[in-house]
Amino acid sequence: MSELLGVAVLGAGHMGTDHIRRIDQVVSGARVAAVADPDTGRAKDAVAGIDGASVHTEVPAALDAPGVQAVLIASPGPAHEEALLAAFERGLPVLCEKPLVPESAGALRVVEAEARLGRRLAQVGFMRRYDAEYQRLKSLLDGGRLGRPLMLHCTHRNVSSPPGFTSAMLVNSSVSHEIDAARWLLGQELTAVTVLRPRPSSNAPESLLDPQFVVFETADGALVDVEVFVNCGFGYQVRCEAVCESGSARIGDEHAMVVTTAGGANEEVAQDYLVRFADAYDREVQAWVDATRAGRVTGPSVWDGYAASAVAEAGVRALENGGRVTVELAPRPDLYA
Numbered sequence: 001m002s003e004l005l006g007v008a009v010l011g012a013g014h015m016g017t018d019h020i021r022r023i024d025q026v027v028s029g030a031r032v033a034a035v036a037d038p039d040t041g042r043a044k045d046a047v048a049g050i051d052g053a054s055v056h057t058e059v060p061a062a063l064d065a066p067g068v069q070a071v072l073i074a075s076p077g078p079a080h081e082e083a084l085l086a087a088f089e090r091g092l093p094v095l096c097e098k099p100l101v102p103e104s105a106g107a108l109r110v111v112e113a114e115a116r117l118g119r120r121l122a123q124v125g126f127m128r129r130y131d132a133e134y135q136r137l138k139s140l141l142d143g144g145r146l147g148r149p150l151m152l153h154c155t156h157r158n159v160s161s162p163p164g165f166t167s168a169m170l171v172n173s174s175v176s177h178e179i180d181a182a183r184w185l186l187g188q189e190l191t192a193v194t195v196l197r198p199r200p201s202s203n204a205p206e207s208l209l210d211p212q213f214v215v216f217e218t219a220d221g222a223l224v225d226v227e228v229f230v231n232c233g234f235g236y237q238v239r240c241e242a243v244c245e246s247g248s249a250r251i252g253d254e255h256a257m258v259v260t261t262a263g264g265a266n267e268e269v270a271q272d273y274l275v276r277f278a279d280a281y282d283r284e285v286q287a288w289v290d291a292t293r294a295g296r297v298t299g300p301s302v303w304d305g306y307a308a309s310a311v312a313e314a315g316v317r318a319l320e321n322g323g324r325v326t327v328e329l330a331p332r333p334d335l336y337a
């Protein structure tokens with residue numbers, strides 16, 4: 001393909017606007033051909049100054065707009081299923097922001113729809129798989145030098161939670177990234193979840209259970225724990241330590257600029273994910289564009305998206321009911337073997 005890949009971006013909020021900027025200014029081989037958002041003002045602002053990008057309020061109009069060859073879904077999770085199925089009907093390749101679909105039943109319908117097509121069309125936006133530190137940890141674990149992984153200790157902290165953030169969202173929105181990262185790093189499904197609830201921080205909005213301590217069991221007997229704390233107040237921190245039979249490896253320690261002045265030194269801490277994972281988002285979208293132009297689909301599959309939604313759903317049940325909840329997964333279609 002010699003021409004630029006024409007991308008329709010669905011949703012022009014935080015992520016959509018950032019992806020539009022990325023496609024327009026950072027990534028090579030693609031252009032923004034259309035944008036859809038029920039909030040026309042947002043959509044127009046997001047593509048201001050971009051030649052040839054049409055603005056729509058309805059998703060089908062954006063998918064059918066001239067020059068659209070692929071779709072980047074950055075609308076809220078509950079809108080993803082309809083958008084994915086509409087893209088599949090048109091044979092359009094998709095990069096869908098996480099979650100694939102928040103409810104596992106809807107995510108499974110997407111898996112089944114793609115399996116019926118008999119070929120992969122969609123990739124899910126679990127961008128940590130494109131982060132340089134995560135990639136180093138993955139190749140270290142896969143290389144076997146540290147022996148079998150026994151545990152992952154993970155930390156996921158945000159400065160503050162946005163309005164409307166619920167206790168369930170700590171598990172099914174924030175921890176969804178750790179769910180995918182753990183499945184990918186360990187190469188195993190997560191089979192059971194327990195959520196422990198320390199006393200909430202007095203800095204958390206009233207009735208928000210924040211922080212939480214989530215423990216996953218894996219199919220091969222490893223344990224994954226996640227401290228998720230979305231009103232920590234000081235920074236966006238994502239860490240992961242793999243403890244293996246012959247050693248451990250940790251990523252996510254800050255390696256930002258250190259400013260030293262009289263009496264002390266001060267190390268920068270990223271304040272949000274768009275900063276911490278900026279390179280990962282760039283690599284993710286570039287890899288998607290490159291693969292799409294070559295007629296291939298790589299990256300996290302809709303099966304990965306479904307599994308993450310199913311684990312997150314079990315996690316929310318564990319949070320609400322207490323105790324240990326097992327994860328039920330449908331049979332995996334051959335397409336994702």
Ligand SMILES: NC(=O)c1ccc[n+]([C@@H]2O[C@H](COP(=O)([O-])OP(=O)(O)OC[C@H]3O[C@@H](n4cnc5c(N)ncnc54)[C@H](O)[C@@H]3O)[C@@H](O)[C@H]2O)c1
Nearest residue numbers: 010011012013014015016037039074075077079097098099
């Ligand atoms: N990968 C990551 O690290 C990461 C980080 C944040 C958000 N996300 C995901 O990105 C997606 C968007 O999140 P956000 O933070 O940008 O939300 P947002 O609320 O800032 O923006 C969502 C936008 O979508 C628009 N919208 C609503 N319904 C729509 C529809 N049916 N079709 C098209 N547009 C529609 C809204 O008007 C809004 O402008 C979510 O799936 C979220 O989980 C991913």
